[in-house]
Structure formats: structure tokens, C-alpha cells
Amino acid sequence: MAEVTAGLSIGQVAERTGLSVHALRFYEQQGVFVSPIRRGVGGRRSYSEDDVDWLTVCIILRASGMPLPALRRYADLVRAGAGNEEERLALLKEHHGRVTTQLGRLTQCLDLITFKVGVYEDLLDRYAAGRDRPRPSVGGDVPASRPGTSA
Amino acid sequence: MAEVTAGLSIGQVAERTGLSVHALRFYEQQGVFVSPIRRGVGGRRSYSEDDVDWLTVCIILRASGMPLPALRRYADLVRAGAGNEEERLALLKEHHGRVTTQLGRLTQCLDLITFKVGVYEDLLDRYAAGRDRPRPSVGGDVPASRPGTSA
DNA sequence: CTAGGAGCTAGAGCCGGCTCTAGGTCAACC
């Protein structure tokens, strides 16, 4: 039913993951792959579908801020096979926590930015309504330092 | 009414912002401050409340991924004074968009991580229920590469 | 009067994560 999948070249994997060939080799060298990438004629890398699947998980973990060493630790655990699931779970949970925290922080930041955008929009509205009178030193941000003002 | 605020030392600012004194000098050199930091006796930096206020905004923008050059551009605009509010707004809006995008991405990542945590929790539950039988090659992640499996 | 401690400048160093280069192999095409 399933053909003996030919394996993808590094270029193909780069194309479909969005990573550069450099990054792919770098990741391999950093040990983030679970199984060693097979080699074809002339020592060329031949990626299996599983490799690519794993890679896409890695990409998501990276995108959520997991550092390469952690990714390698995870790969090490999976490579070691069944029996260390608690450790994998712990690793994932820890990362989950960090991502959650980061989401919270980012949301707070977004609130401030949204607020400041609002302030400037209002300001510009008022400029427009009041026939172009950009009053100096007014806005969400004070141009120069004055003794005791804040916003 | 307001005393002529004495100004804070770099150490004090470091302490209350969480930045290092190194980072503070670095930021200054990078031009992220709106007004030049005044100097006291012996050339020591003396930060005003406004400086610190601005800094806290900067910290939030940094935390949301705004690169230092963008921060400097923003500071440049504010320093230039009234009249460029559209540019400031554009800059903020652009950053707002990037943060929103990043929030979306991060949320997606979190979904995957949550899913995987769930998979491993179920797995461990089943191990526990089934009197310790860690069946090889089962889990959210496949230890070795097999012809045609995915999850 | 000397020893600390905080600050100063200029510049080097570091870390994570790629990215690029040099120099080479191989297969395929014209």
C-alpha cells in the first residue's frame, strides 16, 4: 500500500518547513533530531516523513521560545524510548508554563500599546477637528523633561 | 509644592527597573532616551522621574519584542517634538500588529503543547491503571522512525 | 590617610541562533 518513501532531500525539507538548509544541518548537529538522518548516495541527507513530522513539532516549540538545548533534551528522552514519559511530561509542562507566562506578559504589553495608540488617535482627531493646531508638548509622550509631570 | 527632585543614580534606576547598570548605559548610548540624561557631580548620571517613566515604557516595548533601533526611532520622534504624531502612531500601530500576530502564533503553539501534555498524561494514567506496562514505541512521540506513521 | 563603594569611559567578550564561506563530491545535461 505505502510505497517505500523515497526520502526528502535537505532542499525539499527546507522548502516545506521554511527553515534554511543551514539551519537544518545546524539542528542536526545540535542533536534535535530523534533518529539520525539517513544518508543516500554521496552521503546526502534523506529525511523521512517522521523526521519532518518531528521537525514541525520542533519548529513550534522553537517558535514558542524553547531553546535548542531543551529541544535536544526532549529529543534525547524520546530517543531513549519508552520509560521516561514522566520526564517528557515534566519538560513539556515546564515549557507550557513558560509559554503561558509569556502570553500573559505579552497581553499586558499589548494593552499598553493599544492604549497609546488610542491616545495618539484621539490627539490626531483633535488636531484635525481644531483646524490644525498641534499644541507643543502635548501627547502621549512628553518631548522634553519637565520638573514634575507624568502620565 | 513639588521639591526639585534630586534625581536618581544609575544604581537606583537599575534597582527599580530591573535593568542592569550596564544595560542602562547601553540604552543611553543607543539613543533610546528622549532627553539626554543629566549629569551630576563627577559626571554621574542623574535620572529624572520622566526618564524613568519613559524607561518603563521602553521596557514594555522591549518585552513585546520591539528591537532597539525601533525604540530609538520612536525616541527620535518624541524628541523632535510635536508635529510628527502620525509617524509615532504608525510606529505604534505597526508594533501593535506584530504583537498581535505574535500572540496568535504563541496561542497556537500553546495549543499544541497543551495537547501533547494531555497525551502524555493519559499515557501515564494508563500505565498506572494497567499495573506498569510501558509498552514500547507508544506515546505522543515515536522513538525511532518507522515507514509510515504519524500523529 | 586609606580603604570601600559607586560611578565613569572605551572597548572587549559572550550567548543564542543561525548564516555564510571555502573547498570539495557527485550526477545530469549540452
Place this chain on the structure above:
DNA sequence: GGTTGACCTAGAGCCGGCTCTAGCTCCTAG
């Protein structure tokens, strides 16, 4: 049979963002 193009390895380089060092100046306390 020469050129192109994709790949290989090893290792250098780069970028952002700090962080640290060296060598100095002050001020204050003991």
C-alpha cells in the same frame, strides 16, 4: 568533457542585546 546545480564538511562570521573588564575619579567612613 565542461558546466551547472544540489549537496557535503568544517569552521568562520554575524547580529542583537547585553555583560564584563580595565583603569580611572570621586566621596565617605573609620
